[in-house]
Amino acid sequence: MFGLHYNLERSAVGLVAFIVIVASIGGFIEIAPLFTIDETVEEAPDMRVYTPLEVAGRNIYIREGCYACHSQMIRTLQDEVERYGPYSLAVESQYDHPQLWGSKRTGPDLARLGDKYSDAWHTMHLNNPRDVVPESKMPAYRWLLRDQLKTDDLGAHLAALRTVGVPYSDEQIANAEIDAFGQANPDSPASGGVAERYGAETNIRMFDGVQGRLSDMDALVAYLQVLGTLTDAAQETALAGVQ
Amino acid sequence: MIADLTRTERLWAMIILGVLTLLGLAMAAAGRADLLGIHGWMVLAAGVIGFTAVAQRYNAPEPSAERLNEYYDAPTKLGIILTLLWGVVGMGAGFWVAALLAWPDFTIDAAWASFGRLRPVHTSGVIFGFGGNALIATSLHVLQRTTRARLPDQISPWFVLLGYNLFCLLAASGYLMGLTQSKEYAEPEWYADIWLVVVWVVYFAIYMRTLARRKEPHIYVANWYYMAFILVVAILHIVNNLAVPISLGSAKSYSLFSGVQDAMTQWWYGHNAVAFFLTAGFLGMMYYYLPKRANRPIFSYRLSIISFWGITFMYMWAGSHHLHYTALPHWVQTLGMAFSVVLLVPSWASAGNALLTLNGAWHKVRDDAVLRFMALAAIFYGITTFEGSFMAIRAVNSLSHYTDWTIGHVHAGALGWVAMITFGSLYSLVPSMWKRPNLYSQKLVEVHFWLALSGTVIYVFAMWNSGVIQGLMWRTYTESGGLAYSFIDSLVAMHPYYIVRAFGGLLFLLGALVALFNIIMTIRMPAPVADEVAFDLPAQPALQAGE
Numbered sequence: 001m002f003g004l005h006y007n008l009e010r011s012a013v014g015l016v017a018f019i020v021i022v023a024s025i026g027g028f029i030e031i032a033p034l035f036t037i038d039e040t041v042e043e044a045p046d047m048r049v050y051t052p053l054e055v056a057g058r059n060i061y062i063r064e065g066c067y068a069c070h071s072q073m074i075r076t077l078q079d080e081v082e083r084y085g086p087y088s089l090a091v092e093s094q095y096d097h098p099q100l101w102g103s104k105r106t107g108p109d110l111a112r113l114g115d116k117y118s119d120a121w122h123t124m125h126l127n128n129p130r131d132v133v134p135e136s137k138m139p140a141y142r143w144l145l146r147d148q149l150k151t152d153d154l155g156a157h158l159a160a161l162r163t164v165g166v167p168y169s170d171e172q173i174a175n176a177e178i179d180a181f182g183q184a185n186p187d188s189p190a191s192g193g194v195a196e197r198y199g200a201e202t203n204i205r206m207f208d209g210v211q212g213r214l215s216d217m218d219a220l221v222a223y224l225q226v227l228g229t230l231t232d233a234a235q236e237t238a239l240a241g242v243q
Numbered sequence: 244m245i246a247d248l249t250r251t252e253r254l255w256a257m258i259i260l261g262v263l264t265l266l267g268l269a270m271a272a273a274g275r276a277d278l279l280g281i282h283g284w285m286v287l288a289a290g291v292i293g294f295t296a297v298a299q300r301y302n303a304p305e306p307s308a309e310r311l312n313e314y315y316d317a318p319t320k321l322g323i324i325l326t327l328l329w330g331v332v333g334m335g336a337g338f339w340v341a342a343l344l345a346w347p348d349f350t351i352d353a354a355w356a357s358f359g360r361l362r363p364v365h366t367s368g369v370i371f372g373f374g375g376n377a378l379i380a381t382s383l384h385v386l387q388r389t390t391r392a393r394l395p396d397q398i399s400p401w402f403v404l405l406g407y408n409l410f411c412l413l414a415a416s417g418y419l420m421g422l423t424q425s426k427e428y429a430e431p432e433w434y435a436d437i438w439l440v441v442v443w444v445v446y447f448a449i450y451m452r453t454l455a456r457r458k459e460p461h462i463y464v465a466n467w468y469y470m471a472f473i474l475v476v477a478i479l480h481i482v483n484n485l486a487v488p489i490s491l492g493s494a495k496s497y498s499l500f501s502g503v504q505d506a507m508t509q510w511w512y513g514h515n516a517v518a519f520f521l522t523a524g525f526l527g528m529m530y531y532y533l534p535k536r537a538n539r540p541i542f543s544y545r546l547s548i549i550s551f552w553g554i555t556f557m558y559m560w561a562g563s564h565h566l567h568y569t570a571l572p573h574w575v576q577t578l579g580m581a582f583s584v585v586l587l588v589p590s591w592a593s594a595g596n597a598l599l600t601l602n603g604a605w606h607k608v609r610d611d612a613v614l615r616f617m618a619l620a621a622i623f624y625g626i627t628t629f630e631g632s633f634m635a636i637r638a639v640n641s642l643s644h645y646t647d648w649t650i651g652h653v654h655a656g657a658l659g660w661v662a663m664i665t666f667g668s669l670y671s672l673v674p675s676m677w678k679r680p681n682l683y684s685q686k687l688v689e690v691h692f693w694l695a696l697s698g699t700v701i702y703v704f705a706m707w708n709s710g711v712i713q714g715l716m717w718r719t720y721t722e723s724g725g726l727a728y729s730f731i732d733s734l735v736a737m738h739p740y741y742i743v744r745a746f747g748g749l750l751f752l753l754g755a756l757v758a759l760f761n762i763i764m765t766i767r768m769p770a771p772v773a774d775e776v777a778f779d780l781p782a783q784p785a786l787q788a789g790e
Contacts, residue, residue, distance in 0.1 A: 012454040026559030065359025075568035079718040090570035093502035096431035105645040108730040139357045160489040
């Protein structure tokens with residue numbers, strides 16, 4: 001064995017080839033099957049895509065590095081299910097490019113945050129967390145209310161997401177910008193198409209409490225309010241387990 | 244450095260820098276409505292500054308042919324200084340974000356100054372800025388000494404070193420502006436990723452071309468580790484960063500993978516960045532500088548062979564232990580756990596090999612703080628890999644995951660292993676690089692050693708404590724069967740530990756500042772007798788220029 005190695009360490013090309021082959025085996029065996037085995041991701045016919053406003057909010061979540069302190073993955077442990085809700089299913093992050101499962105909980109898990117608090121609570125909390133949770137360690141994100149949301153390239157965002165596998169229609173891509181405005185301004189004519197294109201369950205309201213303009217806060221709150229609500233599959237799995 | 248280049252090489256450098264300038268211009272133009280444009284201007288500025296510097300000295304006298312009979316160490320010298328500067332930046336950002344976790348309101352009302360944007364400046368600053376520069380600088384040194392051959396040309400080492408630092412700069416400044424793809428330790432966006440691939444290909448080419456010119460029949464152990472580091476990091480980087488930009492004029496891109504497949508790919512990358520960036524590369528460092536400093540041969544050549552192939556093969560399976568109890572299929576989690584446990588064998592083979600090399604030289608460890616840095620690094624490597632295998636066991640992971648225990652574990656490795664082996668290697672390398680008889684102050688090395696050790700111990704113990712308490716509080720039930728603590732209860736319990744952690748980090752940072760001072764003063768010491776390091780020459784005749 002060490003005789004073979006004697007020759008190997010005399011050949012740079014041989015060594016390189018060996019390293020690449022030996023190192024590739026593990027990753028290949030673990031990753032490749034995930035794309036082909038059907039059981040990896042469950043079927044969930046009710047699974048919906050993010051609206052343009054929610055996509056923008058998700059990008060703000062990424063921009064501000066929220067993933068460093070909050071997970072979006074409830075593990076199959078009893079205390080987690082009791083604290084946060086039914087454990088996360090693979091299908092729930094099917095359209096998440098990239099996933100935001102996280103690796104650390106300096107703050108709580110957010111996988112089922114949607115509909116848990118009011119929009120006003122979220123807006124206050126993001127603007128200064130200690131206004132609503134005095135012991136919080138979270139930074140204050142005051143600029144979210146100040147900054148106007150950039151929407152002119154949302155169509156391109158949706159189109160890129162379609163390229164990587166999220167089923168957006170041509171109509172959804174073409175109306176991305178107007179739908180983003182409409183979702184946060186329920187009294188404007190732009191709001192009409194949102195429910196039509198994304199379903200009756202879509203939240204259409206003034207997320208940051210200010211009518212007539214779109215802030216970064218609108219987008220982030222819209223995103224936080226749909227976490228865990230894109231499909232009922234996890235709740236149904238939990239119920240089936242009880243019965 | 245420019246004086247070392249021939250006219251033809253200066254011309255080539257100007258062409259390369261001209262192309263870089265044009266690339267920057269194209270980025271600035273295409274991304275004028277986007278943050279990409281700002282990075283375009285930065286690239287353009289880098290190109291223009293470099294171009295002007297070379298152009299101004301274009302007509303300087305040609306270097307003598309004599310230089311080809313010596314090793315080419317100028318890139319290593321600059322690399323050492325950049326290592327220390329990035330170390331101070333990265334550790335400084337680390338101390339600052341640690342303080343923000345203890346006192347969140349102690350900040351200014353600006354997006355760039357918030358925890359979420361500074362935290363990747365810390366992680367990338369120390370991993371890629373500090374660690375990466377240390378790896379490039381030392382690998383170029385070790386490569387030449389162990390092959391007894393000079394680097395194959397004069398420009399490509401500069402391209403790698405400076406190009407790599409441009410990548411680090413794009414990464415760090417991008418985070419402050421909010422440019423990130425949120426994949427931990429792979430945060431830079433698509434254009435920076437592509438640039439890194441170009442730099443990396445040239446780095447690999449330097450390695451292969453130098454090996455092809457070697458005067459030693461065998462490729463020395465350290466070089467296997469450095470090569471595995473270069474090759475596997477390339478594979479990981481390319482696969483994990485596959486993404487589609489929303490347009491060529493935008494910094495934003497979307498990962499090709501989603502959900503469970505993305506999670507697996509990300510932690511296959513993330514854990515093997517630990518394996519091949521932070522372990523294999525630094526083991527290469529250890530396998531050269533530790534025996535050299537102790538002036539003893541490696542304890543066992545066979546043990547290093549076993550360790551090398553064990554690490555190369557097994558680590559790549561271990562990433563899925565980051566995803567226990569998640570929606571990742573159970574069989575993948577189990578494979579990750581099993582390989583993580585077995586990984587202890589090759590890891591301890593290297594840690595043991597290093598410590599056994601010191602057998603009979605322990606008096607040197609006692610007397611020489613530089614060697615003590617390396618010995619301590621090997622001990623921390625052993626401790627951390629044991630802890631890692633332990634934490635990968637599913638039942639342990641159920642408690643440790645998502646808590647500060649992970650942070651403690653990472654820093655036992657990062658401070659105790661990576662930074663200590665780096666400081667030890669740099670201290671032993673600096674005098675020979677600048678041809679000084681010794682370091683400016685041995686006493687300051689001693690001061691640094693104790694600052695580093697106490698900082699690490701305080702940091703790690705604080706995080707072990709807070710992590711275990713956190714994990715236990717989350718899963719504690721009352722007698723009536725309800726959860727005993729709210730999440731915020733656990734957060735309040737962390738507060739004292741976060742203060743202690745920041746203090747430990749501060750000590751470590753102070754140590755790095757002492758090192759920076761000591762090394763700068765060493766460089767500024769008067770030049771010594773010429774024949775001090777006369778033996779440190781490549782095999783004759785040197786092959787170069789048109790071979």
